[in-house]
Each structure stands twice: as structure tokens, then as C-alpha cells.
Amino acid sequence: MDLQINPARPFVIAGPCVIESAELCLTIASHVKSVCDKLGLTYIFKASFDKANRSANASFRGPGLTDGLVVLARIKKDLGLPVLTDVHEPDQVPVAAKVVDILQVPAFLARQTDLLMACGHTSCWVNIKKGQFMSPQEMTNAADKVRAAGNSRIMLTERGTFFGYNRLVNDFTGLDVMKKIGCPVVFDITHSTQQPAGLGSSSGGNPQYSPLLARAAIAAGVDGLFLECHPDPRNAKSDAATMLGLDAVEPLLKSCVQIAELRKQWEQ
Known part of the structure; x- marks a missing residue:
């Protein structure tokens, strides 16, 4: 996948949380x-074949690696879209890399050297989600692990920092710090509204704030937006509390494009 970075046209990573x-x-x-x-x-479809970090053991995790990759391959074939999926263990990486264009390292695994280097040994783009426990500058180390394996096709995603009071907080100065690492920077507008384990056996959320965060991130100069959406958000099998409805996608992205265009003019 040849990813073109355009200051006036942020790329979009979007899809359901899980297949x-x-x-x-x-x-x-x-x-x-x-x-x-x-x-x-530019649109990149995302969906996970397995959600290995669900709050409760009984929560739906997805179809698994083999069946999930069949679905992702169909999206590529039928719609001609690049696709992204999470990988959790090094041995999943070479199998997923045969199908997907972007391998995503989940935030909880952003320091896992073997996983990062396994991703780096592929020709795929690698999207590293910043751990809620990591400072923006620490993402240099994560990116360097992928680079050490010979891969410079890296993007970094901000998804909020956890301070211990059942919500995530975004530090917008961190976006600029991560851009200086030399990778495209993505802002995750839906997970950033999450309340980790806020419902006891699952995460809560405040999706009404996603448009506000998206506009702020675009104004701050991010290269792409990450969002999860669903035709029936409240009945989604994972992250229902933060999911956007499909009808919210167009007005949200339209407003973000307008801001991106204004920012480009201002920078000139």
C-alpha cells in the first residue's frame, strides 16, 4: 500500500471494532x-479478527485468525480497499501479513519487542497504538524496534492517556511530539472517549465527544483519523459504548476536511 500524506486530506481508518x-x-x-x-x-478498512483484551472472559472476541482473514480478504477483493487488523502474538504476524496492508499493534502491547520486530520483518505498514501508560516521546522506542527489523513504514496512533480515574485524557501537545519521530500520526477519536471497564464487565464511553476530539486533532495537524462505526452502535459486539453510527460518519469527516483545508492555508 502506497500511503500518500496530504495535509488537506487526512486519511481515514474506519470499521467495526471486531469482525x-x-x-x-x-x-x-x-x-x-x-x-x-x-x-x-483515502480510506483504510479496519476490523479485528480477535479482541484479546476484552474486560470480561465471556465477552465476544471475534471469529479468530483464519476465518477473520477470509473476511478481510473479501473486503479487499470486493471493494478494492486496503485493510488493517490487530495482531497480538508474533506467530500471527506472518499469517496476517499475507492478507492485510497494515498490521496494528494494540496499545497494551506497544512495548512488546518481539511483536514489534515481527511486524517489522514484513513489508506491511505497522500502526503502533500508543499505550495509555506511555508518554508521546516513548513512542520513539517502539518505532525504533520496527525500524531495527528493516521496516520504516510506521504510523503512530494516539488513543488517550489513562490517569486512573476511569476515563482517558488526550494531550494534544503529544501529537506534535510524535510527529517529530518521523512517522504519520493518527488520532483515534472513538477509543479516546472510552471509560476503561466503566461498566464493570465492559468499557463505557462518551461518544458524543468524538466529533469535538476529531476537529481538535485535525486542527493540531494529524495525518489521519481512526474511528469505529456500526449500523447499530448500541448492539455492536465490542466497544458498543464508544461506537459511532454510520449516519455520523459523513458530517464528521466533512467538517474535518474543512478544518484541514483551513489549516493548510494558514500554514502556507
């Missing part, structure tokens, strides 16, 4: 693709 079915993924991907095509935005 629930091929039909649902195709519905979401088709809708977001239509919106992004209209706005001239």
Missing part, C-alpha cells in the same frame, strides 16, 4: 468508502 460477520463488514466498508470517495479521502 461480527462478512455481511456487516461489507455494509460498513461500502458506506464509509462512499463517503470518503465523495470527500476525496
Whole structure:
């Protein structure tokens, strides 16, 4: 995948939190693709084949590696979209890399050397989500592990910092710190509204703040936006408390494009 960075047109990573079915993924991907095509935005479909860090053991995790990759391969074939998925263990990496364009290292695993280097040994882009326990400057170390394996196709994603009072807080100065690492920087607008384990056996959230965070991140100069969306958000099988409805995607991205264009003019 050749990722072009355009200050006036942030790229978009979007999809459901977890693969629930091929039909649902195709519905979401088709809708977001239509919106992004209209706005001239590069779109990358995302969905996880396994959510290995659910709050409760009984929570839905997904179809697993083999069946999940079949779904992602279908999205690529039928819609012509690049795809992204999480990997949690080094031995998943070479298998997933045969299908996906971007391997994502979850925030809780952002310091796992073997996993990062396994991703670095592929030709895929590697999206490293910043751990809630990590400072922005510490992401240099994570990126350097991937680079040490011979791969410089790295992006870094901000998804909030956990201070211990059941919510995530975003430090927008950290976006500029991470940009200086020399990688495209992405802002995760839905996970940033999460309340970790806020519902006891699952995470809560405040998705009404996602548009506010998205606009602020674009004004701060991020290269891309990450968001999770669903046709029936409250009944999504994972991260239902932070999911955006499909009808919210177009007005959100339209406003972000307007801000990105203004920022480009100001920078000139």
C-alpha cells in the first residue's frame, strides 16, 4: 500500500471494532468508502479478527485468525480497499501479513519487542497504538524496534492517556511530539472517549465527544483519523459504548476536511 500524506486530506481508518460477520463488514466498508470517495479521502478498512483484551472472559472476541482473514480478504477483493487488523502474538504476524496492508499493534502491547520486530520483518505498514501508560516521546522506542527489523513504514496512533480515574485524557501537545519521530500520526477519536471497564464487565464511553476530539486533532495537524462505526452502535459486539453510527460518519469527516483545508492555508 502506497500511503500518500496530504495535509488537506487526512486519511481515514474506519470499521467495526471486531469482525461480527462478512455481511456487516461489507455494509460498513461500502458506506464509509462512499463517503470518503465523495470527500476525496483515502480510506483504510479496519476490523479485528480477535479482541484479546476484552474486560470480561465471556465477552465476544471475534471469529479468530483464519476465518477473520477470509473476511478481510473479501473486503479487499470486493471493494478494492486496503485493510488493517490487530495482531497480538508474533506467530500471527506472518499469517496476517499475507492478507492485510497494515498490521496494528494494540496499545497494551506497544512495548512488546518481539511483536514489534515481527511486524517489522514484513513489508506491511505497522500502526503502533500508543499505550495509555506511555508518554508521546516513548513512542520513539517502539518505532525504533520496527525500524531495527528493516521496516520504516510506521504510523503512530494516539488513543488517550489513562490517569486512573476511569476515563482517558488526550494531550494534544503529544501529537506534535510524535510527529517529530518521523512517522504519520493518527488520532483515534472513538477509543479516546472510552471509560476503561466503566461498566464493570465492559468499557463505557462518551461518544458524543468524538466529533469535538476529531476537529481538535485535525486542527493540531494529524495525518489521519481512526474511528469505529456500526449500523447499530448500541448492539455492536465490542466497544458498543464508544461506537459511532454510520449516519455520523459523513458530517464528521466533512467538517474535518474543512478544518484541514483551513489549516493548510494558514500554514502556507
